[in-house]
Amino acid sequence: MTNSAPAPADPRLDPLSRATPAEAIAEATGADGKVNLLDLDKAGLEALFATIGEKPFRAVQLMKWLYHQRVSDFDQMSNLSQKFRDWLKASTEIRLPEIVTRQDSTDGTIKWLLRLDGGNSIETVYIPDGKRGTLCVSSQVGCSLNCSFCSTAKQGFNRNLTAGEIAGQMWIAQDALAHLKDEGVKHVVTNVVFMGMGEPLLNYRNVVTAAEVFMDDLAWGLGKRRVTVSTSGVVPALHRLRELTDVSLAVSLHAPDNALRDELVPVNRRYPLEELMPACKDFVRNAPRRHITWEYVMLKGINDQPEHAHKVLKLLRGIPSKMNLIPFNPFPGSGYETSSMNQVRRFQDILAAGGLRTTIRKTRGDDIDAACGQLKGQVENRVRRLDETVRVHKASDREASRADDGARS
Numbered sequence: 001m002t003n004s005a006p007a008p009a010d011p012r013l014d015p016l017s018r019a020t021p022a023e024a025i026a027e028a029t030g031a032d033g034k035v036n037l038l039d040l041d042k043a044g045l046e047a048l049f050a051t052i053g054e055k056p057f058r059a060v061q062l063m064k065w066l067y068h069q070r071v072s073d074f075d076q077m078s079n080l081s082q083k084f085r086d087w088l089k090a091s092t093e094i095r096l097p098e099i100v101t102r103q104d105s106t107d108g109t110i111k112w113l114l115r116l117d118g119g120n121s122i123e124t125v126y127i128p129d130g131k132r133g134t135l136c137v138s139s140q141v142g143c144s145l146n147c148s149f150c151s152t153a154k155q156g157f158n159r160n161l162t163a164g165e166i167a168g169q170m171w172i173a174q175d176a177l178a179h180l181k182d183e184g185v186k187h188v189v190t191n192v193v194f195m196g197m198g199e200p201l202l203n204y205r206n207v208v209t210a211a212e213v214f215m216d217d218l219a220w221g222l223g224k225r226r227v228t229v230s231t232s233g234v235v236p237a238l239h240r241l242r243e244l245t246d247v248s249l250a251v252s253l254h255a256p257d258n259a260l261r262d263e264l265v266p267v268n269r270r271y272p273l274e275e276l277m278p279a280c281k282d283f284v285r286n287a288p289r290r291h292i293t294w295e296y297v298m299l300k301g302i303n304d305q306p307e308h309a310h311k312v313l314k315l316l317r318g319i320p321s322k323m324n325l326i327p328f329n330p331f332p333g334s335g336y337e338t339s340s341m342n343q344v345r346r347f348q349d350i351l352a353a354g355g356l357r358t359t360i361r362k363t364r365g366d367d368i369d370a371a372c373g374q375l376k377g378q379v380e381n382r383v384r385r386l387d388e389t390v391r392v393h394k395a396s397d398r399e400a401s402r403a404d405d406g407a408r409s
């Protein structure tokens, strides 16, 4: 396994489409000319193998080795012909992030700091809870959205993760859990949430490909309700998400009106609640078992008052919803304090009395700083936050206007 740089994304590609197999192969090809197999879903692997005249069943065989057996040594893939194995060795690789550190909490939570190319680092967290085990994956190095209460935001944005770098986080976690099983500790990944570093819907293509790999029975085989993409409200991508994949959705709300949300979640200035809420309603329309999980960080004296709770109820009326209240994890220089547990419970009571299913997120991994909002991978290049936000939003606007034109014609 190597750790060479992924190919830079082609700026001409439509950021809100699924990659075609040919585009996926081009994007998966590193500077050394080798294709990272972890960047490709089944369709991509089939297309890659077709280029050398191999049949589609080769993709099935390879995926079983990679994901069911977690075998990365081509020589061990005994049902592949020697000729095909030689080609795999010469032309492809399995490029995983490199583990820099691993921290194990006393409550079973595990946090990894993972190095990508060029000194970029991300964090991944595994959180066991009874029979459930949730892997929280990162989708970008840093983040461009600059939410005012978020420690990742303070780093700025560096780049999107490739699909393989996202899927590779699962590989690393599964590998670690398999070793724990050997030692008699039984943990499994039952759920994946895209709630680590980054705004997943600003890395739409790679997040969708990785989500497909998480859900594919030939890969990790998680049910579609067990893969949750979270967004702060990138509305054009939200419209497309439902069309292209079948994941569950979490939306970071954090404030019930535009004035406060503009301050806490600045992407709201571009896509205000008048646009976000209809997009969320569309997401759950005609999907009776589907609901939206809303994330709401509790900030003392800022968004935690009874009037805020009543406004939340009004805002979410008619949308099948579940609310997740998140006690804020203070970090130096944040300027915010966490709401008292009494205040959080009062807020919960108002929401529950209004018929909104509401949970308070348990703080996990306290001793290893693994809780929500504490992901702070080392990002070396911190400067491109604004440029990237403008670039992606312009691309999103182009896409939205194309969709409008299509709807009108």
Ligand code: SF4
Pocket (backbone or CB within 6 Å): 143, 144, 145, 146, 147, 150, 151, 152, 153, 196, 197, 198, 199, 232
């Ligand atoms: S809360 Fe999420 S979207 Fe907002 S800055 Fe942090 S990582 Fe980005």
